Amino acid sequence: MERTNFHLFPLSAIPEYLFEKYPPTGIYHCARMAGNSDRARRIAARKGYKANQRFIQLIRDQQPTVPVVYCSGTLMYGNTVHAVDEEAPLRPIAYARAYEYAERPWVLAAEAGELDVRIARPGWILGPDSWFEHFFFKPALATGKVPVYGDGNQLMSLISVEDCAGQLVHLMDHGAPNQSVNLFGFEPIKQKDFAAMVAQCLDANTVYIKASDTEKKYGKTVFEALTSSTPVTTKHLDWRASYVPVYQDLRVLIEATVRRLQANH
Numbered sequence: 001m002e003r004t005n006f007h008l009f010p011l012s013a014i015p016e017y018l019f020e021k022y023p024p025t026g027i028y029h030c031a032r033m034a035g036n037s038d039r040a041r042r043i044a045a046r047k048g049y050k051a052n053q054r055f056i057q058l059i060r061d062q063q064p065t066v067p068v069v070y071c072s073g074t075l076m077y078g079n080t081v082h083a084v085d086e087e088a089p090l091r092p093i094a095y096a097r098a099y100e101y102a103e104r105p106w107v108l109a110a111e112a113g114e115l116d117v118r119i120a121r122p123g124w125i126l127g128p129d130s131w132f133e134h135f136f137f138k139p140a141l142a143t144g145k146v147p148v149y150g151d152g153n154q155l156m157s158l159i160s161v162e163d164c165a166g167q168l169v170h171l172m173d174h175g176a177p178n179q180s181v182n183l184f185g186f187e188p189i190k191q192k193d194f195a196a197m198v199a200q201c202l203d204a205n206t207v208y209i210k211a212s213d214t215e216k217k218y219g220k221t222v223f224e225a226l227t228s229s230t231p232v233t234t235k236h237l238d239w240r241a242s243y244v245p246v247y248q249d250l251r252v253l254i255e256a257t258v259r260r261l262q263a264n265h
Contacts, residue, residue, distance in 0.1 A: 005022070007022075010051075011031045011033065011048065011051040011052075011055065012047065012050065012051035012054060014054075014055060014058060016058060016061075016062065019058065019059075019062035019063055020062070023062075023063060024063065024066055025066065026066060026067050026068075026069070026172045027059070027066060027067070027068045027069070028068075028069050028071070028168060028172070029055075029068055029069065029070045029071065029106070030071040030168075032044075032048065032099060032102065033045070033047050033048040033051070033102065035098070038098070038219075038220070038221055041095065041098035041099070041221075042098050044098065044102070045098040045099060045100075045101040045102040046101070046102075047102075048099075048101075048102030048103075049101055049102050049104065049105060052102060052103065052105040052106060053105045056105055056106070056109055056115065059115060060114070060115065064114075064115060065116065066116070067116040067118060067172060067175075067177070068106075068115060068116065068117050068118065069118045069120055069168055069171050069172050069175075070103065070106045070110075070117055070118070070119050070120065071120050071122065071168060072099075072103055072119055072120065072121045073095075073096060073099075073121055073122060074121050074122065074123045074157060074182065074230045074232050075092060075093055075094050075095060075096035075225065075228065075230060076090045076091075076092045076096045076100060076121060077089075077090065077091060077121075077230060077232065078090075078091030078092060078093045078228075078230075079091075079093060079228050079229050079230070080229060080230065080231065081155075081229060081231075082231070083155075083157070083188055083231040083232055083233040084182075084231070084232055084233070085182065085232070085233050085234055085235040086121075086180045086181060086182055086234065086235055086236070087235065090107075093224050093225075093228055094221050094222070094224035094225035094228060095221060095225060097221075106119065107119065110178045110180070113177075113178055116177040116178060117178060118171050118172070118175050118176075118177070118178065118179050118180065118181070119180040119181075120167070120168055120171055120180075120181055120182075120183050121180070121181070121182050121183065121232070122159055122164045122167075122182075122183040122184070123156065123157030123158055123159050123182070123183065123184045123185075123230065123232055124156050124157065124158045124159070124230075125159055125160075125161050125164050126158050126159065126160055126161065126253060126254070126257055127160065127161030127162075127257060128257055128260040128261045128264065131225075132257065132261075133261060135147070135149075135226060136195065136198055137198075137258070137261050140198070140199070140202055140204055141265065143207070144204055144205070145199070145204055145205050145206060145207035146195045146196075146198045146199040146202065146204055146205070146206045146207070147195065147206070147207055147208075147209045148191055148192045148195045148206050148207065148208045148209065149191065149209050149211070149214045149223075149226040149227050150191075150208075150209075150210070150211040150214065150226070150227040151192075151208075151211075152190060152191050152192025152193075152195070152208065153190055153191075153192065153229075154190070154191050154227055154228060154229040154230075155188040155189065155190060155191075155229045155230070155231035156188060156189055156190075156191055156194055156230070156231070157182075157184040157186070157188050157230065157231050157232045158184065158185055158186055158189065158194070158250065158253075159183055159184050159185035159186075160185055160245075160246060160247045160253050160257075162246040162247070163183075163185050163245050163246050163247060164183055166243065166245070166246060167181070167183045167243055168183070170239070170242075170243045171239075174239060174242060174243075175239065179236065179239075181234060181236055181239065182232040182233065182234045184232055184233075184234075185245060185247060185250070185253070186250045188231030188232075189250065192206070194254075197250070197251055197254050198254055198258065201254055201255050201258045202258060211223070211227055214226060214227065
């Protein structure tokens with residue numbers, strides 16, 4: 001990291017001189033103003049909308065040909081039984097309801113073709129933190145059982161945090177201008193089967209948490225995220241085939257993630 005420069009700014013206050021002093025060859029946009037409640041997320045989305053408008057104008061004025069990889073998510077597609085590709089309409093649910101508004105300027109810019117905006121939509125990003133730790137690993141430590149939320153038949157498209165980063169870079173280096181891509185590492189898996197694999201790693205059993213109990217405990221937004229079926233595929237088969245994944249076996253990824261979490265607890 002010795003040759004790396006870090007410049008920390010709020011999304012809404014990226015200065016013009018940064019482009020002049022360090023003209024980028026590419027921009028990865030993975031920033032999102034967050035909130036810890038539905039109301040806070042709506043407020044954050046409005047602020048994010050304005051911040052993204054400003055950022056787009058800054059790029060347009062300073063370096064309009066630079067490629068931008070914008071990282072979104074597959075909750076934008078909503079609930080679906082069948083795997084959807086990048087041409088599917090956006091029907092945001094859960095967290096994506098608020099965040100869709102914040103990212104709308106980028107979607108419109110990509111559709112207009114006025115900038116090179118490449119939108120990436122990762123599935124469930126699996127690593128030793130975030131949703132996996134809080135909704136699967138920690139409950140298993142506390143109760144000895146890995147939870148399955150709802151009926152467990154909802155489909156998940158999973159990708160390792162390493163391959164999510166790798167595919168974002170691959171989209172920058174080998175994607176086409178204004179190309180949208182779904183990021184995933186494996187074929188969709190039912191949550192009950194995913195939980196069973198986690199339980200096997202932990203030498204534990206699974207336990208079903210009723211949908212009503214899930215919503216009561218976590219609220220509507222988290223409930224929708226945990227019980228939604230969001231399987232994805234891609235129409236960019238050649239692009240995907242040219243990427244060499246870090247993890248090709250889901251069981252190996254789960255085992256590695258569990259071991260890293262165990263080392264921290």
